[in-house]
Amino acid sequence: MPRLSRAESQARNRERVLEAARELFLRDGYQATSLAAVADAAGFSTGVVYSNFASKAELALPVLREIQTDQFAALLTAIGPDKAPESRLDGLRRWTEDTMNSGWPRLELEFALDARTDTTLVAAESDRQRVAVDAVAEAIRVQLPGRLAESLPVHALADAVLNLAYGIAVRRLIDPNVNANSAIDLLRPLLAFLEPS
16 A cells, blocks of 8 residues: 555545544534543544644634535435425424434634633634525525525524524523423414415
């Protein structure tokens, strides 16, 4: 097997650190996960972690971006426009439960609380949140008939949906009995209304 170049070795090490960080952040949370624990889980010294990421927050950002991308892809699959309304709602319910049980909401909240005093992190988080609104807006847009998609304030609706989802997720962190059923019940008549006759 040919020896890896320095750049290839660094890229491989970075990926291993990101994979370990993702697993630990989701399992243990952002606050409880140390860079030493990430290094250990990846099979490296902390020096390798610090050679790739200056801080835990700098490590968390690409992890959060990847999780967000993966979660929105799973959401689009769950609620595909080719599915019947009830199947979309079932897919949304399953995705919501899986998401709330994944550790992602806790990671998001803990990271946001840590990042709120750092202007660079606030800017990066704001950008990431805009990407989230855009992704949800697109998910909504593909569900709507053409003229309706053009006339509705889809971005405002996406922003409201995300705010509701974040609220439910935060409540779930405190009370494990909280679920998204009430929000999904609100969507049922809307989807029925939008379904072509």
